[in-house]
Amino acid sequence: MRKSRIFLLLVAMLIIVGIGYGYNELQTKDQKKVQADFAVVNELHDLITTETVYDITSEKLVEGALRGMADAINDPYSTYYTEQEAAFHKQTLASERVGIGVELSEVNGKFIVVAPVKASPAEKAGIRPLDELVQVNETRLEGKTFSEVMKLMQGKEGEKLELVLFRPELDSHLKLSVKREKLKNTTVQTQLLDVEGVKIGYVIVSLFAEKTAEEWKNALDILFTKDIEGLIIDVRDNPGGYLHSVAQMMSMFDQKESIFAYMQNHDGATEPLKTKANEAFEPYAKQLKSMPITILQNEGSASASEVFAGALQDWKRATLIGVTSFGKGTVQQTWELQNGGEVKLSTNKWLTPSKRWIHQVGIEPDLEVKQHPLYKMEMKVLKGRFEVGEYGEEVAYTQRVLSELGYNIARTDGFYDMDMANEVEKFRKKYDLQDGRHLDEVFFRELTMQLQKFKQDPVNDMQLQMGVSYIMHQLE
Numbered sequence: 001m002r003k004s005r006i007f008l009l010l011v012a013m014l015i016i017v018g019i020g021y022g023y024n025e026l027q028t029k030d031q032k033k034v035q036a037d038f039a040v041v042n043e044l045h046d047l048i049t050t051e052t053v054y055d056i057t058s059e060k061l062v063e064g065a066l067r068g069m070a071d072a073i074n075d076p077y078s079t080y081y082t083e084q085e086a087a088f089h090k091q092t093l094a095s096e097r098v099g100i101g102v103e104l105s106e107v108n109g110k111f112i113v114v115a116p117v118k119a120s121p122a123e124k125a126g127i128r129p130l131d132e133l134v135q136v137n138e139t140r141l142e143g144k145t146f147s148e149v150m151k152l153m154q155g156k157e158g159e160k161l162e163l164v165l166f167r168p169e170l171d172s173h174l175k176l177s178v179k180r181e182k183l184k185n186t187t188v189q190t191q192l193l194d195v196e197g198v199k200i201g202y203v204i205v206s207l208f209a210e211k212t213a214e215e216w217k218n219a220l221d222i223l224f225t226k227d228i229e230g231l232i233i234d235v236r237d238n239p240g241g242y243l244h245s246v247a248q249m250m251s252m253f254d255q256k257e258s259i260f261a262y263m264q265n266h267d268g269a270t271e272p273l274k275t276k277a278n279e280a281f282e283p284y285a286k287q288l289k290s291m292p293i294t295i296l297q298n299e300g301s302a303s304a305s306e307v308f309a310g311a312l313q314d315w316k317r318a319t320l321i322g323v324t325s326f327g328k329g330t331v332q333q334t335w336e337l338q339n340g341g342e343v344k345l346s347t348n349k350w351l352t353p354s355k356r357w358i359h360q361v362g363i364e365p366d367l368e369v370k371q372h373p374l375y376k377m378e379m380k381v382l383k384g385r386f387e388v389g390e391y392g393e394e395v396a397y398t399q400r401v402l403s404e405l406g407y408n409i410a411r412t413d414g415f416y417d418m419d420m421a422n423e424v425e426k427f428r429k430k431y432d433l434q435d436g437r438h439l440d441e442v443f444f445r446e447l448t449m450q451l452q453k454f455k456q457d458p459v460n461d462m463q464l465q466m467g468v469s470y471i472m473h474q475l476e
Contacts, residue, residue: 041065059339066341075346077332083340088154093209093241097185098157100178102127106146107380113165117183125178127165130448132381134173135164155180168381169445187241188215192226193468200471201228202464208241208304213248220252220284230471231288232464234296236322240303243273243331243350250311251275252284260311262351263331270351292474293318294467297365302326310352310363319470320365322463329359369466374404374454382444388421388437395420398439401451402427 045061063082070080081089091097101120105112111133116122134141136152144152153161157180165174187209191202201223205212223231243261250260259272295309295318306325312318331348351357382394396414403409407423421437428436431446454460 070343077330078345081342086342096182098180099183100180101183110381111141111149120183121178121181125176130168132166134166137162157182185209187212188219190219190222195468199226199228201231204234206238208245212245216249224287229475230292232294232467235301235305235309236296236298237300238305240305243304246304246308251278252281253288253317255282255285259353261307264349292471294470295320296463296467297322297325299323299326303328306358306363307350314353321367321369321467322365323368323370324362324364327358327360327362329357369463372460372462383441386416386439388416388418391415401447
């Protein structure tokens with residue numbers, strides 16, 4: 001009996017040794033495969049640096065390889081950042097950033113000022129909406145990408161930027177010197193809406209950055225002193241940000257350690273994310289529970305803003321108004337690399353409290369309300385002169401805008417007919433423009449100004465107006 005036990009023990013040991021040997025053999029093969037793969041990378045690196053006719057540094061090749069590896073995952077949210085790009089990315093979510101304070105938009109290859117930030121160096125220097133940025137220091141911007149222009153605008157605090165701008169209303173170029181300063185990244189804006197004597201709080205959350213939860217708390221402090229009866233939270237075009245900011249904000253809605261989302265890793269293991277009890281937040285949770293709340297969202301509401309909206313929808317604490325959100329159901333983690341760059345990888349899925357995964361699907365609103373078409377009309381810098389009988393893209397754009405502004409425009413195909421000429425004449429007379437039925441740059445400037453005014457008037461914001469109407473109905 002004892003001999004048989006010894007024999008079985010020896011067999012077991014041989015099996016374990018064999019398994020270990022096989023495992024080591026497999027591991028060695030994997031290591032050899034990786035080494036062979038990197039040998040090919042090194043081979044190509046050496047060939048390019050020694051044989052190509054183009055002047056390229058080893059650093060550029062390495063960065064290209066790093067970017068290529070991140071791109072090979074085929075995930076738009078897994079990204080390699082150079083050292084400069086990483087610094088800029090951090091600034092967008094930081095409580096402060098260095099710059100001149102100007103919002104730019106790329107329109108048909110031109111870089112147009114949407115608006116200078118209030119009280120910023122850009123505003124103080126006289127930069128205005130619709131100015132075209134033509135040159136930064138000694139660099140002309142023609143042919144540049146938006147990313148390249150943003151890099152040119154970045155730099156150290158206190159440094160001056162020499163800018164050349166084209167101002168359409170003057171039909172001339174301007175040279176301005178603007179000094180970079182520290183700018184606050186304000187992500188929460190607050191308004192008080194008085195509707196038939198009923199006070200409604202309106203809070204716009206543009207990003208979930210480092211200080212967003214603190215700004216959110218301050219916004220509520222202001223609104224609660226005004227005795228608001230309802231709250232509208234606007235996360236339209238909010239691209240997301242930090243999950244910890246969402247967690248802090250959710251804790252002001254609920255103090256019972258409730259689940260506001262789940263994290264799921266690549267193995268499928270699921271971890272609940274819960275609100276945290278905090279005595280300081282108890283008054284906020286009590287007041288928010290006693291009032292109707294609506295959330296405005298659109299197709300640009302993504303990631304952390306969807307976590308926020310999805311939780312309040314599942315908790316039945318808010319009514320979502322607008323259209324289906326973007327649909328980003330993954331969470332990214334960032335690692336610093338030896339060269340100063342960073343790599344951001346998707347490491348988790350996130351699920352709503354009811355365990356919905358909204359990736360590439362989005363969160364459907366409780367009340368679908370499409371925005372007015374003019375809000376989607378991109379700003380264009382229009383030039384030239386057009387008469388009846390002519391055709392052009394500028395004419396088609398004008399037709400669409402005039403039609404949405406209430407003018408009687410029958411066609412929008414870009415052909416300038418007599419019916420359109422009559423409406424153009426009405427427009428010119430209304431805004432005291434030079435008499436005539438032609439389109440020119442004076443007309444185009446006024447058309448753009450009227451489009452901007454339309455967008456800035458909350459009466460025309462169909463989603464906001466529905467939010468107000470819904471709260472008024474709940475308070476009846």
